[in-house]
Amino acid sequence: MSHEIRLASRPLGIPSAANFSRAQTELITLPDQQVLVRNLFMSVDPYMRGRMNDRKSYVPPFELGKVLEGGAVGEVVESRAKEFKAGDAVVSNFGWREYFITAPKALHLVSRAVQPLSVYLGALGMTGMTAWAGLNLAEVKAGDVIYISGAAGAVGNVAGQLAKLRGCKVIGSAGSMEKVKFLREECGFDIAFDYKTGPVLEQLKLEAPDGIDVYFDNVGGEALEAALATLRVHGRITACGGISGYNEEKPRPGPANLFNITTKRLTMRGMIVSDSMDRRSEFEKEVGGYLQSGKLKIKETVVDGLDQAAGAFIGLFTGTNIGKMVVKLD
Ligand SMILES: NC(=O)c1ccc[n+]([C@@H]2O[C@H](COP(=O)([O-])OP(=O)(O)OC[C@H]3O[C@@H](n4cnc5c(N)ncnc54)[C@H](OP(=O)(O)O)[C@@H]3O)[C@@H](O)[C@H]2O)c1
Numbered sequence: 001m002s003h004e005i006r007l008a009s010r011p012l013g014i015p016s017a018a019n020f021s022r023a024q025t026e027l028i029t030l031p032d033q034q035v036l037v038r039n040l041f042m043s044v045d046p047y048m049r050g051r052m053n054d055r056k057s058y059v060p061p062f063e064l065g066k067v068l069e070g071g072a073v074g075e076v077v078e079s080r081a082k083e084f085k086a087g088d089a090v091v092s093n094f095g096w097r098e099y100f101i102t103a104p105k106a107l108h109l110v111s112r113a114v115q116p117l118s119v120y121l122g123a124l125g126m127t128g129m130t131a132w133a134g135l136n137l138a139e140v141k142a143g144d145v146i147y148i149s150g151a152a153g154a155v156g157n158v159a160g161q162l163a164k165l166r167g168c169k170v171i172g173s174a175g176s177m178e179k180v181k182f183l184r185e186e187c188g189f190d191i192a193f194d195y196k197t198g199p200v201l202e203q204l205k206l207e208a209p210d211g212i213d214v215y216f217d218n219v220g221g222e223a224l225e226a227a228l229a230t231l232r233v234h235g236r237i238t239a240c241g242g243i244s245g246y247n248e249e250k251p252r253p254g255p256a257n258l259f260n261i262t263t264k265r266l267t268m269r270g271m272i273v274s275d276s277m278d279r280r281s282e283f284e285k286e287v288g289g290y291l292q293s294g295k296l297k298i299k300e301t302v303v304d305g306l307d308q309a310a311g312a313f314i315g316l317f318t319g320t321n322i323g324k325m326v327v328k329l330d
Pocket of ligand 1: 045046047126127130150151152153154155156173174175176179218219239240241242243244245271272273274315316317318319320321322323324325
């Protein structure tokens with residue numbers, strides 16, 4: 001028997017508990033060439049909000065009444081395929097459930113020596129790789145002044161720490177004084193401010209009077225507009241996310257100052273992390289090395305139990321997480 005979380009209805013605005021339902025399924029006898037996995041941790045991520053709409057995007061929408069999907073790390077309980085054995089730790093896209101059966105090609109073997117295993121959903125997983133690929137996309141180099149919005153989240157805090165390791169001056173914004181303190185004291189950001197205490201543009205101008213070279217956008221909206229105004233000539237933007245708009249029913253008008261792209265000859269490049277999968281081992285080697293040597297700090301908000309998964313997901317839009325939000329499954 002395995003419990004799972006399904007999409008009960010499509011949300012309007014910020015999702016609520018009523019959009020999710022819990023169900024149980026029988027596990028079939030394990031077929032030949034298949035693997036049975038028990039999930040240990042599952043990921044909740046902002047992009048899942050887009051998949052809850054009935055709209056075509058770069059990933060198909062979740063189906064009503066069906067189990068949700070997402071990153072998870074688990075252990076092999078039983079294997080009838082030569083590629084895996086019981087006890088192996090594996091990453092998959094079969095989150096939101098306790099157990100699943102799949103073919104070996106849907107699993108990525110990871111080392112149990114790295115603990116906690118949830119790090120494969122964060123710094124050493126999808127969000128860490130997003131931070132790494134997003135910095136590469138903007139060709140971030142020593143001496144750059146970089147501004148990162150959503151800085152205390154999973155992508156943002158790793159992007160900031162990696163940018164510091166590259167010799168940048170790093171500025172971050174986040175939604176509480178506790179997060180600002182975390183960025184300054186634990187992640188080594190040079191400057192951090194609370195975007196809720198005053199207009200982003202005013203705070204950014206105060207903190208970076210000579211402008212910024214790079215903007216790592218996790219948020220869109222007001223933060224993007226402030227960055228466009230603050231970027232120097234030939235500045236670069238990595239368009240990673242736009243969480244401030246994910247729960248909007250209709251697209252909001254874009255930044256009023258896009259013409260800065262022309263006058264300052266800016267470059268703005270969009271990214272989707274899955275496009276970088278061919279560089280996964282390079283990422284794991286570099287960032288894994290930083291983790292091992294203690295140069296990169298891991299920060300997670302861990303929520304306990306499958307029943308809390310919907311709440312953890314909703315919390316991404318109210319800012320209840322510092323670092324990577326993960327759900328521990330018992
Ligand atoms: N392009 C890609 O391949 C890719 C891959 C992964 C993630 N992303 C994007 O990267 C961004 C960060 O993702 P993540 O996984 O690291 O999530 P996260 O930052 O760990 O969690 C979301 C955070 O967003 C902030 N937030 C929520 N509503 C906001 C609003 N209206 N305005 C400003 N901030 C708001 C909250 O922090 P505060 O307390 O600071 O508000 C919250 O903690 C998201 O936009 C996500 O979609 C893109």
